[in-house]
Amino acid sequence: MRDVTVDNITDVFTGYFGKDTDPRTREIMISLAQHLHDFTREVNLTHDEWRKGLSMLEHAGRITTPERNEFVLFSDVLGLSSLVDMMHSKPDATSSSVLGPFHVSNPPPLAIGGDMKRDFEGPVLLVEGQVRDTDGNAIPGAQIDIWQTAPNGMYSSQDPDQDIHSFHGLMTADDNGEFCFTTVRPVSYTVPSDGPVGELLEAAGRHPWRPSHLHYIATAPGFRSLVTEVFPDDDPYLDEDTVFGVRKDLVMTYHTRPATEFPDGLALSGSVIEPFLYVKFDLILSIDDDT
Incomplete structure (x- = not known):
C-alpha cells in the first residue's frame, strides 16, 4: 500500500x-x-466532478421509492438496460426490452377479452395476439402481465388520482395460446426529469421523451421469461427513444376499423360508437436452457 x-x-x-x-x-x-x-x-x-457524480447517486437514493426507481432510470437512459436486454435476447424469439421503473407487482387478473380502458377517455384499442414457441407452436396457458400509461402520460404509480392497478392486468392465454383485451391507445410520454436523471439529460442536450408502447411480461413453464414492450409505427418518437428500447421486431401498426366491426362479447366499458384501433401482435418465447 x-x-x-x-x-x-x-x-x-x-x-x-x-x-x-x-x-x-x-x-x-x-x-x-x-x-x-x-x-x-x-x-x-477532478475532485469537483467526482463529488458531482456521488451527489447525483445520493440524490437518486433519496428519491427512489417502491413506485419510482431512479437507479433503474439511470440504467435506462445510459443505454445499459437495453444493452443487457440485447445481449441476452434470443434471435428467433421476440426481442426483450426495458422493464422500466414503474412496473407494479401483483396485478389483478384480467380475463381474455377483458377491458383496461374503464372510464378513461381516448381512442379504443383492441389488442389480440398469440403466445408461441420458436417453432410456431402455441403455448397454452401462458401468463401475460400487461401494463401501460394512462391517457395523461402517467403510470398508475406516478399518479395519485389513479388506482395503483389502473391499466395493469394479468391474463392467462387460452388453450391456443391466444389473448385479447381492450384498452385506450397509449400516448408518448416523458420519463421523470425532476431528479438526477433529468440533470443528466439536460447536460447532454437530450429530451426525455419515449414513444408510446404496451408493456408485456410473458411467462410459461419451460420457457424463458420475456420482458418487452411494443411500439406503434406512427409515433413521432419512435427513432428518438430516450431509453433506447425500440427494436425493429417490436414495431407494430394500429389499423383503424369501423365501429360496426367491433366484436361482440368483450368487456369494454360503454359501447363503441366511433372507429376503433386494432392490432395483432404475437409473442414468441424461447426454451429455457436451464430446464
Whole structure:
C-alpha cells in the first residue's frame, strides 16, 4: 500500500480479494474497477466532478421509492438496460426490452377479452395476439402481465388520482395460446426529469421523451421469461427513444376499423360508437436452457 500509484492502483485492487471469493464476483469486480480506473485516468477526473457524480447517486437514493426507481432510470437512459436486454435476447424469439421503473407487482387478473380502458377517455384499442414457441407452436396457458400509461402520460404509480392497478392486468392465454383485451391507445410520454436523471439529460442536450408502447411480461413453464414492450409505427418518437428500447421486431401498426366491426362479447366499458384501433401482435418465447 505504501507504494500505490496512479499507474498500479488497479493491480493493487486486483490482489485485494480473499481466497474464498466467488469466482464470478471476482471477475465482475476486477473488470469494473479496471474500467472505472481507466475512465478516471482517461478523462483526468477532478475532485469537483467526482463529488458531482456521488451527489447525483445520493440524490437518486433519496428519491427512489417502491413506485419510482431512479437507479433503474439511470440504467435506462445510459443505454445499459437495453444493452443487457440485447445481449441476452434470443434471435428467433421476440426481442426483450426495458422493464422500466414503474412496473407494479401483483396485478389483478384480467380475463381474455377483458377491458383496461374503464372510464378513461381516448381512442379504443383492441389488442389480440398469440403466445408461441420458436417453432410456431402455441403455448397454452401462458401468463401475460400487461401494463401501460394512462391517457395523461402517467403510470398508475406516478399518479395519485389513479388506482395503483389502473391499466395493469394479468391474463392467462387460452388453450391456443391466444389473448385479447381492450384498452385506450397509449400516448408518448416523458420519463421523470425532476431528479438526477433529468440533470443528466439536460447536460447532454437530450429530451426525455419515449414513444408510446404496451408493456408485456410473458411467462410459461419451460420457457424463458420475456420482458418487452411494443411500439406503434406512427409515433413521432419512435427513432428518438430516450431509453433506447425500440427494436425493429417490436414495431407494430394500429389499423383503424369501423365501429360496426367491433366484436361482440368483450368487456369494454360503454359501447363503441366511433372507429376503433386494432392490432395483432404475437409473442414468441424461447426454451429455457436451464430446464
